[in-house]
Amino acid sequence: MSESLTPSPALARVAKGGLCAGCGLCAAIAPDQVTIEVTEAGFLRPTQTGPIGAAQDAAIAASCPGLGQTVDAGGRTDDTLWGPYTAMQTGWASDPDLRHAASSGGALSAVLVHLIEGGEVDAVLQTTADPQTPWANTTQLSRSADQILTAAGSRYAPSAPLAGIEALLTKEERIAFVGKPCDVVALRARAMDDPRVARVFPVMVSFFCAGVPSLTGAREVIKALGVSPDEVTAFRYRGNGWPGRAAATLTDGSDRSMTYHESWGGILSGHVQHRCKICADGTGKAADIVCADAWETDAAGYPLFEERDGVSLIVARTALGARLIDQAAAAGAIATEPFDVAGLASMQPGQSGRRRVLAARLAGLLVMGKPIPRYRGLHVIGAAKQGRFPTLVRNFLGMVRRVLQGRIR
């Protein structure tokens, strides 16, 4: 931002708290005044380049997920940890190639293919590898099953899928949106103020999300594979098996890879942005359909990461989501099995743990005078009551220490 420019109050509050999730919506609301750029730390962040009017600032304040999230269960089953839903199942893509290529069971991609081929939508707005920088992401408007197959698989790097939506909102197409839970929170909130959003994006799909690592994290993975970024022509974070390996294809055609445990557990999880550590919704509470890894657990209840045929957890959060999943199953696009929500906390210990310590982390930031997101209807206190007191104290103090060390920027 130039020094003479008055900063948008909404963006200034986000910046003060290090609250940006990198969704890109502010650039769609103010396309001539905000650009989304990669920062030195390797995250996608807004840069203000022109004066933002009061109406634009209010629109950003109302829909920026960094500033808050409101959940209205509206009569649906509303689990303290997992939020509102109408049905939970496990399943996988019936197409074996899609199941293999995807992150877990490929159920998410199979539903997308079904939506396009069944005429429910004209296209899918989703994230895929950036051909120029293969470990980074770009946003793609997919119109065919082949494009959806190519984009399948989790990409543990920044994505800003909402940055370019203004151009789509002026068209007559119906588009399914796929994004991180915070991207969907932003789009759903924007729909309250801009009627074009619900018309153009009638279906919103998400996945469980433990956090977005920086591009620095990706470069660390490449370094650990013993190669230079210049040699990498293609890069997958996962998929081609479950969980699949982080794999770089090199200029000479050879591949280098490491396990999911080594890439996510050993490197990428250490590069996750601050906003994700205080996320109240890593499970897509604003989406119609959410998929996740239906990890199998050991005797102690912890997930097993041995390679096997992929299985997705499939959550319908709305009546629309439930109808679309049922139709995809009836058409043979996905195979499904019943699932008991009681098993979810042990299947997803990272998600349940973060929900339980959230109140303590927010309290640590508050006492240090840092802005925090405003959460309504997310059972922050109810989740904390499930936490262990020593763990809550440790997380409170941990957040205080992070502020004192200047690590929240």
Ligand SMILES: Cc1cc2nc3c(=O)[nH]c(=O)nc-3n(C[C@H](O)[C@H](O)[C@H](O)COP(=O)(O)OP(=O)(O)OC[C@H]3O[C@@H](n4cnc5c(N)ncnc54)[C@H](O)[C@@H]3O)c2cc1C
């Ligand atoms: C940052 C991140 C964190 C995750 N954390 C968890 C977690 O805590 N628990 C868990 O169970 N699973 C997590 N996942 C994996 C995700 O839940 C799986 O995609 C999910 O298991 C669905 O699998 P699938 O095979 O049905 O999806 P697929 O068929 O593989 O489809 C994946 C979809 O996600 C989209 N996508 C991939 N990367 C991104 C991105 N960076 N931004 C936006 N869209 C993207 C693709 O375009 C594709 O449409 C995470 C994924 C990401 C990208």
Ligand code: SF4
């Ligand atoms: S979270 Fe999204 S809307 Fe908010 S500042 Fe960051 S990019 Fe903009």
Ligand code: SF4
């Ligand atoms: S953890 Fe939360 S804030 Fe971070 S990318 Fe995922 S959904 Fe967004």
